[in-house]
Amino acid sequence: MSGDWPYRLREHRGTLLAFLAFVVMFAIYASNHPVGLNANVATTAANKGVLLAIVAMAQTLVVLTSGIDLSVGMVMVLANCLASAIVVGSPRSTALGVLAVLGVGCLCGAINGLIVIYGRLQPIVTTIATGAVYYGAALALRRVPGGDVNASLAEALTGQLPGGSVPASLALLLGVVLVVWLPFRHSATGRAAYAVGSSELAAYMSGVPIRRAKFVAYLLSGLLASIAGLFLTCITYSGEASAANGNTYTLYSIAAVVLGGVSLFGGSGSAIGAIFGALMFRTIGDLLFVFNLDPLWQPLFQGVVLSAAVCLGAVRLLRMRNRLDLYG
Amino acid sequence: MQGVAKRYGGVRALEGADLAIDAGRIHAVLGENGAGKSTLIKVMAGVVQPDAGQLLLDGRPVAFESPAAAHAAGIACIFQELSLIPDLSVADNVAISNPPRRFGLIDRRAQRRMAESALARAGAEDIHPLALVKDLSLSRRQMVEIAKALARRPRILILDEATSALTAADVMKIYSVLKRLRDEGLALVYISHRMHEIAELADDCTVFRNGRSVATYPAGTKSDREVVELMIGREYSAVFPPLAVRATPGDAPRLELRHLGWNARLDDVSLRLHAGEVIGLGGLDGQGQRELLLALFGVLRGTTGEVLIDGRRVAISGPAAAKRSDIGMALIPEDRKTEGLMLAMSVRDNLSFAALGRLSRVGVVDGAAEAEAVARMVRLLAIRSDGTDLPASSLSGGNQQKLVLAKWLMMAPRILLLNDPTRGIDVGTKQEIYALLRQLAEAGTAILFYSTDYDELVGCCDRVLVMYDGRVRRELAGAEITEHALISSALNIGDDARSARAAARP
Numbered sequence: 001m002s003g004d005w006p007y008r009l010r011e012h013r014g015t016l017l018a019f020l021a022f023v024v025m026f027a028i029y030a031s032n033h034p035v036g037l038n039a040n041v042a043t044t045a046a047n048k049g050v051l052l053a054i055v056a057m058a059q060t061l062v063v064l065t066s067g068i069d070l071s072v073g074m075v076m077v078l079a080n081c082l083a084s085a086i087v088v089g090s091p092r093s094t095a096l097g098v099l100a101v102l103g104v105g106c107l108c109g110a111i112n113g114l115i116v117i118y119g120r121l122q123p124i125v126t127t128i129a130t131g132a133v134y135y136g137a138a139l140a141l142r143r144v145p146g147g148d149v150n151a152s153l154a155e156a157l158t159g160q161l162p163g164g165s166v167p168a169s170l171a172l173l174l175g176v177v178l179v180v181w182l183p184f185r186h187s188a189t190g191r192a193a194y195a196v197g198s199s200e201l202a203a204y205m206s207g208v209p210i211r212r213a214k215f216v217a218y219l220l221s222g223l224l225a226s227i228a229g230l231f232l233t234c235i236t237y238s239g240e241a242s243a244a245n246g247n248t249y250t251l252y253s254i255a256a257v258v259l260g261g262v263s264l265f266g267g268s269g270s271a272i273g274a275i276f277g278a279l280m281f282r283t284i285g286d287l288l289f290v291f292n293l294d295p296l297w298q299p300l301f302q303g304v305v306l307s308a309a310v311c312l313g314a315v316r317l318l319r320m321r322n323r324l325d326l327y328g
Numbered sequence: 329m330q331g332v333a334k335r336y337g338g339v340r341a342l343e344g345a346d347l348a349i350d351a352g353r354i355h356a357v358l359g360e361n362g363a364g365k366s367t368l369i370k371v372m373a374g375v376v377q378p379d380a381g382q383l384l385l386d387g388r389p390v391a392f393e394s395p396a397a398a399h400a401a402g403i404a405c406i407f408q409e410l411s412l413i414p415d416l417s418v419a420d421n422v423a424i425s426n427p428p429r430r431f432g433l434i435d436r437r438a439q440r441r442m443a444e445s446a447l448a449r450a451g452a453e454d455i456h457p458l459a460l461v462k463d464l465s466l467s468r469r470q471m472v473e474i475a476k477a478l479a480r481r482p483r484i485l486i487l488d489e490a491t492s493a494l495t496a497a498d499v500m501k502i503y504s505v506l507k508r509l510r511d512e513g514l515a516l517v518y519i520s521h522r523m524h525e526i527a528e529l530a531d532d533c534t535v536f537r538n539g540r541s542v543a544t545y546p547a548g549t550k551s552d553r554e555v556v557e558l559m560i561g562r563e564y565s566a567v568f569p570p571l572a573v574r575a576t577p578g579d580a581p582r583l584e585l586r587h588l589g590w591n592a593r594l595d596d597v598s599l600r601l602h603a604g605e606v607i608g609l610g611g612l613d614g615q616g617q618r619e620l621l622l623a624l625f626g627v628l629r630g631t632t633g634e635v636l637i638d639g640r641r642v643a644i645s646g647p648a649a650a651k652r653s654d655i656g657m658a659l660i661p662e663d664r665k666t667e668g669l670m671l672a673m674s675v676r677d678n679l680s681f682a683a684l685g686r687l688s689r690v691g692v693v694d695g696a697a698e699a700e701a702v703a704r705m706v707r708l709l710a711i712r713s714d715g716t717d718l719p720a721s722s723l724s725g726g727n728q729q730k731l732v733l734a735k736w737l738m739m740a741p742r743i744l745l746l747n748d749p750t751r752g753i754d755v756g757t758k759q760e761i762y763a764l765l766r767q768l769a770e771a772g773t774a775i776l777f778y779s780t781d782y783d784e785l786v787g788c789c790d791r792v793l794v795m796y797d798g799r800v801r802r803e804l805a806g807a808e809i810t811e812h813a814l815i816s817s818a819l820n821i822g823d824d825a826r827s828a829r830a831a832a833r834p
Binding site for chain 1: 373375394395396398399400407411412413414415416417420421424425427429432433434436456458459460463476
């Protein structure tokens with residue numbers, strides 16, 4: 001209908017803003033790149049971006065229910081270590097290995113969900129604890145970095161699509177959106193997850209299946225984190241139980257979610273926004289590179305951009321008429 | 329539609345409440361604050377479970393363990409703004425309990441049609457189905473709430489003060505919608521304190537008092553006066569200290585309000601409060617009393633009108649400004665657990681918070697002065713605790729409330745605002761609080777006292793302002809303050825009530 005577009009624009013404002021900001025940044029990056037945007041440059045950039053984008057999607061699912069998942073990075077690391085051991089050999093054993101890795105991811109997410117729902121613990125505490133457990137499991141699997149991965153799978157995922165110069169990782173990302181995110185977004189359970197995040201009380205009063213919504217959100221979060229771990233294995237051809245890596249990805253995923261216009265209070269935003277948030281966050285780092293700045297400035301620069309994004313989100317507080325609402 | 333009947337007996341906030349609702353009728357439920365109306369609805373909507381008694385639906389006993397179960401049985405409840413999800417669109421909200429699905433996913437087109445027809449049924453075609461609920465005004469949200477209930481095609485529709493946030497035009501639309509629904513054979517339960525609405529809509533009425541249903545009668549068979557008589561009748565459970573007789577002070581009032589307004593919730597409120605005076609705020613719950621106190625305390629933004637302290641105009645920007653010594657205002661909040669105390673901190677720390685400025689020298693808290701002031705307060709209010717180092721959460725409810733009072737008394741306020749301070753505390757503590765208020769007033773504190781307990785207003789106040797819809801509708805003074813007068817002016821049925829009061833007097 002013709003009168004709909006202002007409302008649609010309003011609903012997807014955060015996602016659209018993240019998309020536009022990314023496009024602008026990427027244009028600056030591509031036009032200033034010393035070599036120009038050839039297939040190899042694009043593929044390397046895409047691989048790094050997609051890895052964070054998938055972790056950010058995992059984070060989004062939980063954040064939408066007004067939770068937070070501090071174990072996503074560790075689930076990724078665990079999946080990485082597991083994949084470096086079992087995603088090898090014949091196509092058949094590789095396929096089984098992939099399924100096992102994804103299964104473990106789902107299991108990790110399910111454990112988080114069950115503890116949050118039935119233990120009634122705060123998500124932040126729960127996932128710090130389970131994150132440590134998942135990291136411990138990863139360490140048990142790989143005391144020292146090593147392992148391998150099926151090379152044809154790795155090349156298929158991290159190279160370029162056959163017959164063109166399009167990075168294969170973008171196809172993977174598209175696949176994840178189509179298979180995981182969109183069905184979730186348009187299911188009754190996904191709607192319930194938004195409702196729970198926006199107002200759990202109102203959701204309860206409306207007879208929304210609160211537990212199922214939270215459980216599915218955590219489960220899919222674990223699944224996505226394990227997909228990221230698998231992809232990481234394909235990039236590095238090895239597994240490493242690195243706590244630093246896990247923590248970095250966890251924190252960056254939260255940054256990407258915020259940049260992507262997803263509300264940390266829950267109930268608003270989309271994983272598509274988080275994807276662009278992640279790509280934007282990666283591009284910020286690369287911008288320093290093309291302008292020949294010392295990489296030491298990268299954390300500072302990323303921090304400044306993140307602070308600016310958070311400040312934009314706080315503008316709504318200025319409109320509150322009852323100061324008690326600020327603390328509610 | 330078959331005939332619908334329900335019955336309860338013996339629920340705690342409700343005691344032996346009975347209610348029978350028939351299909352094709354609008355059944356009004358009346359009662360004063362705390363008469364059990366809201367508990368009654370919560371039981372019917374599956375929000376709380378009754379401890380005793382039973383619900384019968386079409387003659388068969390049913391039990392709802394959650395709102396979802398009540399929905400499934402065809403009961404839809406319209407609360408005041410409780411069940412909408414702010415970040416979702418109107419259409420999403422209307423369809424939330426059971427969205428139309430195709431291939432397992434939500435069918436957005438079908439949902440859109442469903443929302444449009446529900447909005448049309450509620451007479452709210454002007455609301456765009458894709459608008460986010462959080463962008464709508466309160467009255468529009470209420471219309472969405474009604475559309476949402478209708479979209480469920482309920483057999484029983486419960487409306488709890490559903491029209492309180494609506495504009496007059498919307499109310500007329502809702503009337504015709506409700507009458508149409510009745511003719512379609514729905515059973516409607518209508519809870520309202522607006523007597524003219526009940527006269528306009530209801531077929532049957534039930535009056536609640538003290539958690540019991542005291543009378544059921546066909547609408548129009550009792551006068552407003554008789555209805556008020558039915559609603560009164562609480563037993564006196566407290567004894568009040570005698571009111572001191574004071575000469576009317578001639579000087580400028582300590583606190584004066586001129587035409588105070590805020591959004592649509594407060595409208596043209598004026599009052600004059602003198603030193604040593606206790607003014608009560610009466611009326612039914614949620615008529616703007618709480619907002620009035622918050623506005624005075626500087627919590628609300630965008631208030632209009634003037635506030636004068638000792639005849640001087642002031643702008644109070646927040647609680648920190650309100651407690652400054654030239655204003656000296658303290659607010660005892662309604663929810664002591666979240667707004668009044670830091671439960672995990674010690675009794676002593678809680679007590680000295682509001683007065684830390686007085687107890688410190690160059691920014692450092694003077695421990696000896698603090699200990700002395702705390703000991704004085706604990707004695708004055710007879711706070712029973714096992715030691716002032718224990719957390720505030722270890723005290724009983726009544727003692728916690730005394731602690732909140734003591735905390736603010738530490739700063740020796742000149743104006744004391746109280747928001748229903750005795751709700752949920754025992755009779756003994758209540759008595760102590762009444763005596764303390766009287767003592768403070770005699771020492772010259774000006775007190776503004778909101779209470780949902782009419783006895784308290786009768787027993788404690790020199791004057792009572794009765795609020796309705798954000799305005800002061802009546803002012804009662806001295807012997808005029810009776811439970812009868814309070815209830816009838818709270819219901820805004822002025823003239824009839826006045827004659828009733830005259831008739832009640834010997």
